[in-house]
Amino acid sequence: MRTPPWIVGEVAISGLRVPQVSTRWNQADILGSFKARWGWGRMRYAVEPGLYAVGRPTAASPVLVSANYKVSFDRLRKTLSGLDLWILVLDTKGINVWCAAGKGTFGTEELVGRIAQVGLADVVSGRILILPQLGAPGVAAHEVLERSGFRVVYGPVRAADIPEFLRAGQKATPAMRAVRFGLWDRLILTPVELAGVLKPALILLGILFGLTLVREGFVPFPILLGATAVKAIPFLGAILAGAFFTPLLLPFIPGRAFAWKGWLLGLAWTLLYLQGTNPLWPEGWKTALLYLLLLPPIASFLAMNFTGASTFTSLSGVVKEMKIALPLQIISAGLGILVLILTLGAAL
Amino acid sequence: MRQSYLKNVVTLNLNSDKCIGCGRCLEVCPHDVFVLESGKAELRDREACMECGACARNCSEEAVTVRAGVGCAYAIAIGMLRGTEPHCGE
Ligand code: SF4
Ligand code: SF4
Numbered sequence A: 001m002r003t004p005p006w007i008v009g010e011v012a013i014s015g016l017r018v019p020q021v022s023t024r025w026n027q028a029d030i031l032g033s034f035k036a037r038w039g040w041g042r043m044r045y046a047v048e049p050g051l052y053a054v055g056r057p058t059a060a061s062p063v064l065v066s067a068n069y070k071v072s073f074d075r076l077r078k079t080l081s082g083l084d085l086w087i088l089v090l091d092t093k094g095i096n097v098w099c100a101a102g103k104g105t106f107g108t109e110e111l112v113g114r115i116a117q118v119g120l121a122d123v124v125s126g127r128i129l130i131l132p133q134l135g136a137p138g139v140a141a142h143e144v145l146e147r148s149g150f151r152v153v154y155g156p157v158r159a160a161d162i163p164e165f166l167r168a169g170q171k172a173t174p175a176m177r178a179v180r181f182g183l184w185d186r187l188i189l190t191p192v193e194l195a196g197v198l199k200p201a202l203i204l205l206g207i208l209f210g211l212t213l214v215r216e217g218f219v220p221f222p223i224l225l226g227a228t229a230v231k232a233i234p235f236l237g238a239i240l241a242g243a244f245f246t247p248l249l250l251p252f253i254p255g256r257a258f259a260w261k262g263w264l265l266g267l268a269w270t271l272l273y274l275q276g277t278n279p280l281w282p283e284g285w286k287t288a289l290l291y292l293l294l295l296p297p298i299a300s301f302l303a304m305n306f307t308g309a310s311t312f313t314s315l316s317g318v319v320k321e322m323k324i325a326l327p328l329q330i331i332s333a334g335l336g337i338l339v340l341i342l343t344l345g346a347a348l
Numbered sequence B: 001m002r003q004s005y006l007k008n009v010v011t012l013n014l015n016s017d018k019c020i021g022c023g024r025c026l027e028v029c030p031h032d033v034f035v036l037e038s039g040k041a042e043l044r045d046r047e048a049c050m051e052c053g054a055c056a057r058n059c060s061e062e063a064v065t066v067r068a069g070v071g072c073a074y075a076i077a078i079g080m081l082r083g084t085e086p087h088c089g090e
Helices: A027-037 A070-078 A097-103 A108-118 A141-148 A159-167 A183-187 A190-196 A198-216 A221-252 A258-277 A285-308 A315-342 B024-028 B054-058 B073-082
Strands: A007-013 A016-021 A050-054 A063-066 A085-089 A128-131 A151-154 B034-037 B040-043
Touching: A027 A070, A050 A108, A063 A070, A070 A085, A070 A159, A085 A108, A108 A141, A141 A151, A183 A221, A190 A198, A190 A221, A190 A285, A198 A221, A221 A258, A221 A285, A258 A285, A258 A315, A285 A315, B024 B034, B024 B054
Parallel strands: A016 A050, A063 A085, A063 A128, A128 A151
Antiparallel strands: A007 A016, A050 A085, B034 B040
């Protein structure tokens, strides 16, 4: 295998040659992390599992454990400049530590197996492993101790806090333990949400184009395209309301359920759109009815999907929310489509 | 800012009789749900639990139980379709 550019040397210890990683990013790392944010090739962005060195570690240096999702690994090594330590990378199939812990790939089995495979007990004299706290759902610390002799200490949630954590004698402050879900955390997740709706959005555009074609007949192509674009505006607005503005404004939208919050913003957008384009509304009531039935559930559904990315929604809560919201979304959208059919597309 | 989700749905339970007060659950919980009171863990804010399962997995005494899983609409939908537990797909 070709040596990746972020491996900058080797550290020899007890007969092993451990690859040494850079604590700086090159252009490929920056581009890769950007692409991963948008969900391109996200699943294959992985680091070879095994033991790595940062700086010039010795047998007495601490050991950090990481998932092999390259974005997380890059973020970790970037915060470690000036430190000497080991990183044990587990095989989580290129998935981040939180999701991998939920699936169990960042788990007791893999950790115990990887410790034996790299011969960690011969490399370091200490018997302490520092795991990211978000890996705790997958790892039973007492079982790891029993089976490998290594004691697990859960480090901070965020990689950026690791130097501070090490300086403080491997003690995490309450702030380091708490997951945050601030404006920036939410904003940075929206590209993946938007990329996820790209395909259905294109299908929708195709349908709108078809409807326009049927209605306008064979007019010149640019006119056809223009008419389709105009028809797409209310739908694109609903998509943005659900997949972008709801995540962003989450704490400021009244209510608790994500589906409700998304529906509210979808409704707000629909009213705004109707107000702007359809001032003649007793006559335009069919259009108004169509959009009021069709657009808010789209936003609601997309907002509900954001529960997977949020850091405070429980499984029981999302199940409850879906059981109520999903049928309502389907009924509302179904009625909207019925209006569309009954008016032979004229309401659009 | 502390954000809260639906009320009265959390499945978290703590059996104080089994607890030996090791403090592991405090260490792993990302939502600061537990406190240690006179040598025993107690639930400080049960509603904040997101059912990640870290506490139950790391309690050597099996004093904590919770129905753990990803609170993700997409995963639940796939689980419903396949008739299985919530599943992220691949
Ligand atoms: S991890 Fe278990 S035994 Fe330890 S304090 Fe928490 S509940 Fe008690
Ligand atoms: S399941 Fe997770 S969030 Fe809930 S109490 Fe346990 S560690 Fe905390």
